[in-house]
Amino acid sequence: GDSVTQMEGPVTLSEEACLTINCTYTATGYPSLFWYVQYPGEGLQLLLKATKADDKGSNKGFEATYRKETTSFHLEKGSVQVSDSAVYFCALSPDSSYKLIFGSGTRLLVRP
Amino acid sequence: KAGVTQTPRYLIKTRGQQVTLSCSPISGHRSVSWYQQTPGQGLQFLFEYFSETQRNKGNFPGRFSGRQFSNSRSEMNVSTLELGDSALYLCASSLGQQNSPLHFGNGTRLTVT
Numbered sequence: 066g067d068s069v070t071q072m073e074g075p076v077t078l079s080e081e082a083c084l085t086i087n088c089t090y091t092a093t094g095y096p097s098l099f100w101y102v103q104y105p106g107e108g109l110q111l112l113l114k115a116t117k118a119d120d121k122g123s124n125k126g127f128e129a130t131y132r133k134e135t136t137s138f139h140l141e142k143g144s145v146q147v148s149d150s151a152v153y154f155c156a157l158s159p160d161s162s163y164k165l166i167f168g169s170g171t172r173l174l175v176r177p
Numbered sequence: 178k179a180g181v182t183q184t185p186r187y188l189i190k191t192r193g194q195q196v197t198l199s200c201s202p203i204s205g206h207r208s209v210s211w212y213q214q215t216p217g218q219g220l221q222f223l224f225e226y227f228s229e230t231q232r233n234k235g236n237f238p239g240r241f242s243g244r245q246f247s248n249s250r251s252e253m254n255v256s257t258l259e260l261g262d263s264a265l266y267l268c269a270s271s272l273g274q275q276n277s278p279l280h281f282g283n284g285t286r287l288t289v290t
Contacts, residue, residue, distance in 0.1 A: 101281075108267055108281030114278065163210070163225045164235070165212075165220075165222065168219075
């Protein structure tokens with residue numbers, strides 16, 4: 066079945082460091098891909114999305130490119146801030162579906 | 178614009194009891210989805226409703242059920258609670274079209290003792 070695999074956390078970085086969180090997926094057809102972020106005590110917020118191959122989603126300095134050839138959707142940011150500390154979830158929405166399949170989440174801790 | 182509202186925020190129940198969780202979507206959103214979040218299993222899809230009809234269902238036992246009302250508000254019910262049902266239950270609303278972004282509530286934390 067469809068699935069999402071994320072790198073294990075936690076990821077600990079110093080402020081202004083570069084971030085990459087790896088995400089790969091398995092799916093039939095043409096899924097849409099998403100990154101969600103969860104801050105402590107809150108629900109998930111959509112960070113960015115891409116709906117077809119080679120699309121690049123971007124928001125708040127974060128970027129991810131839908132790579133069909135490598136079935137990947139890695140999250141990147143050039144310079145992280147303390148306020149970026151949160152749990153990041155990669156997710157896919159299967160073709161013709163109204164549900165999301167989530168990865169296990171990656172906790173990011175940014176130190177001042 | 179008010180966000181997705183889930184009530185209550187916290188619940189403590191005993192094994193064997195049943196529980197009802199409530200979700201009020203963002204105004205204008207006709208789709209409501211429910212997810213279970215646990216440390217072991219992560220985020221798992223329960224079901225999705227659109228205009229009072231269930232469109233998708235996840236792989237959960239029949240003890241988990243839901244419904245949606247004409248005003249798009251939704252409830253989720255879990256009967257005969259088990260210890261393993263302890264989790265954060267998240268509700269999300271959307272416009273209901275393919276790839277519409279989901280807007281999540283802050284969840285209901287259910288503890289079963």
